[in-house]
Amino acid sequence: xxxxxxxxxxxxxxxxxxxxxxxxxxxxxxxxxxxxxxxxxxxxxxxxxxxxxxxxxxxxxxxxxxxxxxxxxxxxxxxxxxxxxxxxxxxxxxxxxxxxxxxxxxxxxxxxxxxxx
Numbered sequence: 001x002x003x004x005x006x007x008x009x010x011x012x013x014x015x016x017x018x019x020x021x022x023x024x025x026x027x028x029x030x031x032x033x034x035x036x037x038x039x040x041x042x043x044x045x046x047x048x049x050x051x052x053x054x055x056x057x058x059x060x061x062x063x064x065x066x067x068x069x070x071x072x073x074x075x076x077x078x079x080x081x082x083x084x085x086x087x088x089x090x091x092x093x094x095x096x097x098x099x100x101x102x103x104x105x106x107x108x109x110x111x112x113x114x115x116x117x
Contacts, residue, residue: 002026002106004095009111012085016115020080022095022108031100034071034078038091038113045094049080062088085115 008020022034033052039045049069050058057069066084071077078095095108 002028002099002104004028004097004106004108006093006095006108006111009093009113011114011116014086014115014117016085017081017083018085018113020082020093020095020111020113022078022080024076024078024097027101028097028099028106029076030073032097035096036069036078036080037094037096038089039094039110040088040091043091048093051078082113085113087115087117089113090115 003025005023006020008018010018012018031053033050035050036048037045038048046060048060048063049067051069051071059067066082068081070079082089090113092110092112094110098105
């Protein structure tokens with residue numbers, strides 16, 4: 001059974017840092033690009049950062065220079081280091097991956113990040 005489980009969210013003051021983790025289990029992760037998305041109240045879900053199996057990364061313009069995505073393939077985990085947090089970063093953050101063998105998409109349950117001004 002494939003699962004993506006996020007952790008590390010919480011309440012932080014503006015300018016602070018948080019590190020989100022995504023733990024994968026089941027027949028996923030190897031060879032997969034893993035993404036972090038976020039969804040703020042009343043807004044569409046948006047891509048924040050992505051990392052390929054080879055370690056290439058991509059970021060939304062709004063987080064470039066502040067957020068860093070990384071992965072540990074041996075532990076089947078992906079991380080999102082968030083520095084310089086802003087109130088507009090407040091959202092539920094989701095881990096996402098597509099299984100290579102069949103193209104099926106998987107989402108985690110989400111973790112809330114709240115940044116106070």
